[in-house]
Amino acid sequence: MSISKSFYRPKKAQWSYWERELKWDRTLASYFSYRPLESNYDFVVVGAGFTGLSAVYHLAKRHPRAKIALIDRYLPPLGASTRNAGFACIGTVGEFIADSQLEQPECVWDRMHERWQGLTLLRSILGDQVIGYESLGGHELFTEEEEFERVSGYLASCNTALKQRTGLDQWYNLTRINGYNAIQMPREGQLQPAMAWSGFAHLCEQMGIHLAWGRKLVDMTEKMDGVCLTVEEGAKGSHQQFRSSSVILATNAFSKSIDRDISVSPCRGLVLLTKALDSQPWQGTFHAQQGYIYFRNVGTDRLLLGGARHVDFSGETTTQFGVNTEIKAFLLKYMKEILVIDPSEVEFEWSGIMGFTPDKNPVIRTELSGNIALAVGLSGMGVALSAELGRKAAEFF
Numbered sequence: 001m002s003i004s005k006s007f008y009r010p011k012k013a014q015w016s017y018w019e020r021e022l023k024w025d026r027t028l029a030s031y032f033s034y035r036p037l038e039s040n041y042d043f044v045v046v047g048a049g050f051t052g053l054s055a056v057y058h059l060a061k062r063h064p065r066a067k068i069a070l071i072d073r074y075l076p077p078l079g080a081s082t083r084n085a086g087f088a089c090i091g092t093v094g095e096f097i098a099d100s101q102l103e104q105p106e107c108v109w110d111r112m113h114e115r116w117q118g119l120t121l122l123r124s125i126l127g128d129q130v131i132g133y134e135s136l137g138g139h140e141l142f143t144e145e146e147e148f149e150r151v152s153g154y155l156a157s158c159n160t161a162l163k164q165r166t167g168l169d170q171w172y173n174l175t176r177i178n179g180y181n182a183i184q185m186p187r188e189g190q191l192q193p194a195m196a197w198s199g200f201a202h203l204c205e206q207m208g209i210h211l212a213w214g215r216k217l218v219d220m221t222e223k224m225d226g227v228c229l230t231v232e233e234g235a236k237g238s239h240q241q242f243r244s245s246s247v248i249l250a251t252n253a254f255s256k257s258i259d260r261d262i263s264v265s266p267c268r269g270l271v272l273l274t275k276a277l278d279s280q281p282w283q284g285t286f287h288a289q290q291g292y293i294y295f296r297n298v299g300t301d302r303l304l305l306g307g308a309r310h311v312d313f314s315g316e317t318t319t320q321f322g323v324n325t326e327i328k329a330f331l332l333k334y335m336k337e338i339l340v341i342d343p344s345e346v347e348f349e350w351s352g353i354m355g356f357t358p359d360k361n362p363v364i365r366t367e368l369s370g371n372i373a374l375a376v377g378l379s380g381m382g383v384a385l386s387a388e389l390g391r392k393a394a395e396f397f
């Protein structure tokens with residue numbers, strides 16, 4: 001059956017630049033084909049973002065003979081994994097200070113360490129070429145002297161804490177860049193999210209995992225001998241039931257639509273990307289305003305700028321994709337005044353949906369029966385965390 005006739009497809013106008021760059025239509029059609037669902041699986045993972053891919057990959061490694069399916073309501077998946085900014089990062093000093101208001105500093109450093117472990121794992125599974133990884137370093141940028149002084153005061157303790165956990169030193173150094181005070185993060189990198197996603201999905205398919213696109217989970221009931229799942233099939237809109245001994249939910253921002261008690265709130269993020277510029281002075285990854293604003297080079301001549309959800313928290317608490325005009329105006333002003341780049345050069349815009357928990361720690365647990373596990377709520381910088389979270393979820397079984 002032709003792939004284009006068989007699945008829900010996000011409209012081309014909604015694609016991220018990463019998806020366009022990969023010529024999504026052709027890539028996906030050559031990689032994936034339609035296969036009907038079987039009636040019984042050993043493991044089913046719901047949600048084919050980075051977390052779900054990592055979960056099925058590690059399940060297949062742990063149980064080489066098991067029958068495993070990964071289902072997603074869309075092809076390509078429609079959440080955050082192919083629509084993010086592609087920062088391969090673990091967190092800034094400014095963000096550490098903000099997060100320490102929510103929980104103990106030790107817990108925040110542990111989460112930064114987990115992000116580092118996740119990135120290392122992702123790179124080791126797929127290789128840097130497949131994920132489009134580049135090690136250009138990163139900066140936290142300060143436009144106000146007082147804020148720079150305040151944040152710099154925590155730099156030494158962050159370096160010490162991360163050295164204790166990783167054995168590596170010099171995570172953060174004071175510097176100046178393009179006329180601004182900054183904290184340099186030499187270990188920070190960047191990747192091409194859609195390349196990383198399709199490389200991972202292709203690997204999982206080659207391992208014999210059934211990638212079942214265009215199936216939306218609409219009901220899940222625990223039975224004595226496992227879990228009964230009901231999915232809606234995209235192209236036909238019909239319902240189908242099947243069974244699995246165990247299930248992992250990796251539906252991140254969309255988890256509440258499956259179980260209202262999962263404490264993950266959706267949070268939309270906006271990304272803007274310029275055309276190729278004659279001069280693009282911001283090479284590497286950059287964070288500002290406690291991580292709410294981020295920008296980076298794409299190639300050497302485009303600038304990506306995103307974030308600013310702090311401008312309208314309530315407006316961005318949504319699972320609907322779209323552009324918040326207030327946030328867009330804020331970002332364009334920032335581009336003009338701070339980055340000194342002409343906002344009329346913006347060529348692409350897209351949104352993605354993250355899932356946040358109250359303390360920014362992901363939900364990773366099994367339900368009482370032990371047959372269903374949750375791996376959701378990555379709360380930003382989830383590219384880094386996802387490989388590790390999926391691995392942990394697989395270890396429940």
Ligand SMILES: Cc1cc2nc3c(=O)[nH]c(=O)nc-3n(C[C@H](O)[C@H](O)[C@H](O)COP(=O)(O)OP(=O)(O)OC[C@H]3O[C@@H](n4cnc5c(N)ncnc54)[C@H](O)[C@@H]3O)c2cc1C
Pocket residue numbers: 046047048049050051052071072073074076077078079080081082083084085086087088089215216217218250251252253254255258268269270271306351352353354355376377378379380381382383384385386
């Ligand atoms: C704009 C933006 C910029 C970001 N920038 C960065 C960054 O630079 N660096 C970084 O580390 N992180 C970044 N993130 C965060 C990161 O992208 C996410 O944390 C990460 O991709 C989450 O992966 P996931 O697999 O858990 O969720 P997702 O990628 O959202 O996957 C969830 C999947 O579940 C599927 N699904 C949902 N409900 C159902 C259902 N009922 N049935 C079947 N399937 C279902 C969805 O279709 C989706 O494919 C950014 C996020 C956004 C939105």
